[in-house]
Amino acid sequence: MEPITGKALVLACSAIGAGLAMIAGIGPGIGQGYAAGKGAEGVGRQPEAQGDIVRTMLLGAAVAETTGIYGLVIALILLFANPLVKLL
Amino acid sequence: MLNTQKTLKNLENSIIKYMLFADIAIMILSFFLVDEPIPFIVGLVFGSAVSALNFKELAVTLKRAVTMPPAKAQTFATTKYFLRYIVTAVVIFVSIVAPYINVIGTIVGLIMIKFIILATNLFNDKHYYQNIFKRKEDEPSGR
Numbered sequence: 001m002e003p004i005t006g007k008a009l010v011l012a013c014s015a016i017g018a019g020l021a022m023i024a025g026i027g028p029g030i031g032q033g034y035a036a037g038k039g040a041e042g043v044g045r046q047p048e049a050q051g052d053i054v055r056t057m058l059l060g061a062a063v064a065e066t067t068g069i070y071g072l073v074i075a076l077i078l079l080f081a082n083p084l085v086k087l088l
Numbered sequence: 089m090l091n092t093q094k095t096l097k098n099l100e101n102s103i104i105k106y107m108l109f110a111d112i113a114i115m116i117l118s119f120f121l122v123d124e125p126i127p128f129i130v131g132l133v134f135g136s137a138v139s140a141l142n143f144k145e146l147a148v149t150l151k152r153a154v155t156m157p158p159a160k161a162q163t164f165a166t167t168k169y170f171l172r173y174i175v176t177a178v179v180i181f182v183s184i185v186a187p188y189i190n191v192i193g194t195i196v197g198l199i200m201i202k203f204i205i206l207a208t209n210l211f212n213d214k215h216y217y218q219n220i221f222k223r224k225e226d227e228p229s230g231r
Contacts (some may be wrong), residue, residue, distance in 0.1 A: 037161050054147075058150055060101075063202050072176060
C-alpha cells in the first residue's frame with residue numbers, strides 16, 4: 001500500500017470541508033420556503049396587504065440568499081482553486 | 089392589485105439602478121486598487137448581472153408564491169431557491185475556471201445586492217440609529 005502523501009491528505013480534507021460548507025446552502029432554502037409559506041398565510045388573512053408582504057419578503061429573501069452564496073464560494077474554491085495545496 | 093405590482097416593479101428597478109451605480113463606482117476604484125483591472129471588471133459585471141437576474145426571478149417567484157396555499161408556496165419557494173443556487177454555482181465555477189474572469193470580482197458582484205438592500209432600506213433610516221442603543225425596558229410601555 002502506498003503511503004498517503006501530504007497533497008492527497010490536503011485534497012481529501014478539502015473535499016470534506018467543501019461538503020461541510022455546502023450545508024450552509026440548505027439553511028436559506030428552508031428559511032425562504034418557510035417565509036413564503038407564512039407570506040401566503042398572511043396574504044390569505046389580509047389580501048389588501050399583499051404589496052407590503054411581498055415587498056418585505058423580497059428584501060428579506062434577497063439578503064438571506066447571499067448567505068448561502070458564501071458557503072458555495074468556500075466549497076467551490078476548496079474544490080477547484082484550492083489555495084492550501086500551494087502551501088505544501 | 090395593479091398598484092401593488094407597480095410598487096414592486098419600482099422597488100426592483102430602484103435596487104438594480106443602485107446596483108449599476110455601485111458597479112460603476114467599484115469599476116473606477118478597481119483601476120487604482122487592483123493589479124489587473126480588466127478581469128476584475130469582467131467578473132464584477134458577470135456577477136452583478138446574474139445577481140440582478142436572480143433578484144428579478146426571486147420577485148417573480150414570491151409574487152406567485154403568495155397566491156398559492158401555504159404548503160405549496162413553501163415547496164415552490166424552496167425549489168426555486170435551489171434552482172437559483174445551481175445557477176450561482178455555475179457562475180462561480182465558470183469564473184474560477186476561465187482565466188479572463190476574476191473570481192473575486194464575480195463574488196463581489198454576487199453579494200453586492202445584500203449591501204445595497206441594507207444601505208437603501210435599513211441604514212438610511214434615521215430612527216434605526218436613534219433606537220439602536222435604546223433599551224426596550226426603558227420604553228414607557230415597559231415591554
